[in-house]
Amino acid sequence: MKIKTLAMLCAALIVLPASAKVQLNVDDNIKVTAINGQEVRHGLLQPLQQQFTLEPGRHVITARYDRLFDLNSNNHDYLKSGNITVSADLADNQTYQLIMPNQPNTYSAAKEYAKAPSLAIAQNGQILAQENTSENRTGIFSGITGAIGGMFGGESAVTSNQKAIAAINNQNPAPVSTPAPQAKNNLDGFMQLWLNSSEEEREKIRQWVEK
Secondary structure, eight states: OHHHHHHHHHHHHHHSOOOOOEEEEEOTTEEEEEETTEEOOOOTTSOOOOEEEEOSEEEEEEEEEEEEEEEETTEEEEEEOOOEEEEEEEOTTEEEEEEOTTOOSSHHHHHHHTTSOEEEEEETTEEEEEEESSSSOOSTTTTOTGGGTTTTTTSOHHHHHHHHHHHHHHHSOOOOOOOOOOOOOOHHHHHHHHHTSOHHHHHHHHHHHHO
């Protein structure tokens, strides 16, 4: 009997579908620095990681513009922006792109772009969520600039990422349960009524209680 039960359990496990994943492809010149409060480390001599496998659900991603320009054979310039954070709900078994829209190709334009890039999550060419470093900000973090102060400045990627997570959680607080009103205690009132009643009224009260 035990062998039969074990065989049935094994068969059930075999037919269970594997947990679906999310694939996030990262465009060129983007360095992902933190995801969901955790730092993403890169080797000094290794190319930037351009693919991440994530669990389905809400993800908060921090990245920066990161590009090395070869000006001539002996001259280079390394351009990088401050941290910028974007968040989106990613569905299972889907592929998304982390992009910085309108990246320029020329060095002079890239120097200006690095001062205020945009970070977005897209799918099949359609932008699902975007954050800008301009003053007129839109998107999920609009209205909570104070809560994430410094996200685009010199803060560490992890700090910026965690502040964004906290800001999102504050936007969607857990519902506060209202305690049920306590039943009013009428014993004192009944006692007062009894003490102030005549003998005839007390007799009526006795008859009512006995019913």
